[in-house]
Amino acid sequence: MEKFCEMLKTSKFVVALTGAGVSVPSGIPDFRSPNGLYAKYGQDIFEIDEFYKNPDRFYNFAKEGLIPMLSAQPNVVHHMLAKLEKAGILKGVITQNIDGLHQKAGSKNVAEIHGSVRIWNCLKCTKRYEILDDGQREFLLSTNFRCSCGGLVKPNITFFGEMLPVDEFAKAQKWAESSDLFITLGSSLVVYPAAQLPIYALRNGAKLVIVNKGETPLDRYATFKFDIDLTEFSNKILETLNTFLN
Numbered sequence: 001m002e003k004f005c006e007m008l009k010t011s012k013f014v015v016a017l018t019g020a021g022v023s024v025p026s027g028i029p030d031f032r033s034p035n036g037l038y039a040k041y042g043q044d045i046f047e048i049d050e051f052y053k054n055p056d057r058f059y060n061f062a063k064e065g066l067i068p069m070l071s072a073q074p075n076v077v078h079h080m081l082a083k084l085e086k087a088g089i090l091k092g093v094i095t096q097n098i099d100g101l102h103q104k105a106g107s108k109n110v111a112e113i114h115g116s117v118r119i120w121n122c123l124k125c126t127k128r129y130e131i132l133d134d135g136q137r138e139f140l141l142s143t144n145f146r147c148s149c150g151g152l153v154k155p156n157i158t159f160f161g162e163m164l165p166v167d168e169f170a171k172a173q174k175w176a177e178s179s180d181l182f183i184t185l186g187s188s189l190v191v192y193p194a195a196q197l198p199i200y201a202l203r204n205g206a207k208l209v210i211v212n213k214g215e216t217p218l219d220r221y222a223t224f225k226f227d228i229d230l231t232e233f234s235n236k237i238l239e240t241l242n243t244f245l246n
Contacts, residue, residue: 008237017093025077028069047160047161062155066117067141092171096114112165117131120140124151125147177201177204182198185230210222210225214227
């Protein structure tokens with residue numbers, strides 16, 4: 001841990017990639033774990049063809065799995081990354097998560113490569129709904145996610161079968177290729193193209209550090225692999241760097 005902290009302090013362009021594991025301590029269930037949302041609803045709940053075929057099935061899932069994300073609060077992992085950014089150590093956070101918790105914690109430079117649950121768009125008239133707004137959220141819930149024009153409303157997240165947000169992924173790729181230290185936290189690194197980002201970093205000479213409970217396909221390329229609880233890891237980082245950060 002001390003060697004990693006020294007690496008943090010001496011690196012010039014540090015970038016973090018966060019996966020679902022980062023949001024679990026905030027009460028947001030992991031999708032892929034045995035108790036995750038896929039176990040209950042099936043992975044096809046996020047397939048775009050299935051959404052068009054049976055939108056109400058997705059909306060039932062959204063009421064349980066997506067809307068509650070809006071009231072979730074950042075945990076120590078989010079706060080640790082925001083503190084590293086404020087100290088000038090971390091240049092950006094690339095996240096696979098759609099919950100907006102990095103921004104809630106104070107991170108400014110965030111690339112949301114899978115979109116955001118905070119914005120929903122009508123597929124018929126393109127009207128935009130910001131469901132952090134109580135009135136707009138209550139309207140959508142009362143109409144079962146139908147727009148005022150009657151069209152289906154879809155969250156601004158990337159479904160399987162859709163392209164990632166071009167601007168966000170381009171920003172993420174640029175950060176990865178510019179990094180000299182690339183850290184992944186709470187990601188199994190099996191979902192592409194997100195899992196390609198650490199490879200871009202490695203190809204450009206960056207060191208890779210992986211923090212994840214369980215193996216990932218890129219473990220053998222990592223300078224350090226921490227198979228440790230993310231909360232414990234973040235507390236240790238803050239404790240070790242406390243003097244430096246303050």
